[in-house]
């Protein structure tokens with residue numbers, strides 16, 4: 080049974096979302112609906128959530144910022160909003176906004192080194208989000224994911 | 231014509247107008263420029279037409295600083311080191327000649343404009359079949375030559391053009407043989423450039439063979455063209471009158487030795503689709519009659535803004551990265567090695583999926599992208615403590631061997647590291663790939679990962695005699711008739727291989743000397 084404090088509306092939304100984020104564990108079900116929409120959007124642009132989760136784990140293991148799903152997704156969302164993005168955006172629109180903030184990171188030398196790979200900070204945050212969402216899942220199965228359809 | 235020095239009777243005195251010491255790229259070029267003129271030329275070459283171990287051993291020496299190979303990085307026979315050069319050619323940039331505030335001891339006494347008239351001839355001599363080093367649209371092909379659309383204004387695509395590579399000793403041997411006014415003395419080692427009493431003019435050259443006979447050459451003018459290390463050694467060895475050596479009144483001979491540190495593995499590239507990288511970047515690419523290759527260099531604006539030295543980079547495909555890991559079929563690998571490979575693959579796959587989650591589209595199938603390797607060569611800052619001196623050890627001719635103390639600075643490493651970072655910005659901003667920065671910054675740079683066999687700087691050009699060994703015409707300061715040809719005259723190295731520029735300088739010197747000979751009365755010394 081779901082958390083007793085959740086409203087019926089929230090439970091319905093969560094049930095629907097569970098289909099889209101079946102790989103995402105418990106932490107998400109504690110979120111507010113808007114937060115969940117946000118995470119859904121971000122999950123939607125992850126080309127290989129398990130593969131990029133590995134990058135997120137590497138970053139956190141090497142002392143990169145330790146955070147939580149809500150904080151990370153809010154931070155990414157803020158940058159996306161600066162590009163005109165809204166939680167209602169399609170996956171394609173979210174992808175375009177993500178590309179913009181990634182490029183801006185490179186232009187501003189806002190790079191993070193993960194195992195010496197020079198990545199944009201926002202992209203690494205997305206990877207960390209994937210890692211936190213994937214927590215509890217087997218980290219070592221990062222590779223071998225099926226390709227995801229073009230957004 | 232050719233004469234074997236071993237057949238020249240002991241004590242012979244050979245009078246000539248122009249003596250060129252060393253038959254390598256520079257020496258042969260100058261001799262050819264004089265072929266058919268009324269000027270008598272003696273080209274004096276240590277080796278014969280083929281490699282000989284005893285002659286080559288004259289190049290051995292002592293190493294002081296960064297580990298290096300003195301005899302492995304040059305060849306001592308007719309044609310010199312072009313008998314094994316790679317043929318990579320590109321002129322220096324305009325900015326390489328300029329004084330750059332952020333590079334101590336930079337600035338040539340000549341500009342790129344001074345050398346521009348001579349590059350086309352140098353390109354011809356090096357058999358390049360093109361001088362289109364900068365302009366992608368200048369290549370006439372079915373498929374346009376389109377540089378990668380990297381982001382920002384820091385990285386630019388430029389072109390190397392390959393020499394076949396021209397073996398100067400083989401290709402130009404018939405010209406020297408045919409030239410009636412040019413005599414090339416083979417197996418003949420100049421032991422000393424002996425000046426007049428006031429050390430202001432060359433009087434004669436002492437020459438000897440490994441067989442023991444010796445003779446004298448009495449020239450009006452001398453060009454020292456024994457290569458980027460030997461030029462300095464030869465001046466230091468010429469110390470019977472000026473005890474510090476010729477041109478060394480300000481203790482400049484041998485200082486500022488520079489190389490191009492070559493880093494075989496400064497970075498890795500992951501790219502979503504190898505087809506995005508045009509063929510001309512990957513390898514030797516025939517276009518029209520030439521063979522070229524695209525490379526990355528750093529824009530003058532970026533270098534000036536950030537205070538960096540230049541770097542040139544080329545890259546090549548290594549392996550495809552698929553989503554699923556398939557271990558290579560080598561049963562011998564240890565479990566640790568296998569695990570390491572699998573982990574490396576997962577990292578690559580993760581990075582490519584991150585690229586495909588941000589700036590590139592998701593993969594349509596299992597193929598995530600490609601891994602490319604990069605090689606690079608970098609400029610080093612001129613450093614007076616990086617130097618050539620004479621060793622206590624003697625060679626078979628009884629001459630002090632070379633002692634090379636090559637030094638790199640921590641700031642040279644910082645510059646290279648930062649340039650790789652700039653490449654990462656350009657590549658990431660484009661969006662289809664990412665860079666792994668393998669060359670790390672360091673306080674001190676005491677070991678070279680590699681080098682280019684480019685010997686530069688130790689008889690540097692400078693307008694002021696206190697700052698260098700030779701002037702803008704490459705004439706030794708304080709001497710009326712001694713010139714230096716070769717990359718030892720470079721005050722700074724630029725980023726690219728030196729031979730095209732030293733050949734251009736050699737042609738320029740020949741022009742200069744022709745004018746001087748034309749203006750000189752018979753019997754007068756130049």
Ligand SMILES: Cc1cc2nc3c(=O)[nH]c(=O)nc-3n(C[C@H](O)[C@H](O)[C@H](O)COP(=O)(O)OP(=O)(O)OC[C@H]3O[C@@H](n4cnc5c(N)ncnc54)[C@H](O)[C@@H]3O)c2cc1C
Pocket residue numbers: 251252253254255256257274275276277302303304305306307308309310311312314315316317318319418419420421455456457458460464682683684685715716717727728729730732
């Ligand atoms: C493996 C390798 C690869 C290279 N690849 C490239 C490349 O791709 N691109 C590029 O631009 N450059 C390259 N270089 C460098 C290039 O070979 C040199 O820049 C060029 O040969 C220098 O020309 P030089 O005439 O000054 O000297 P050299 O070619 O070295 O000629 C000097 C000549 O002087 C003679 N000599 C020496 N001492 C005496 C003496 N005491 N008396 C009489 N004769 C003497 C020697 O026998 C020799 O023939 C490479 C070098 C090596 C070793």
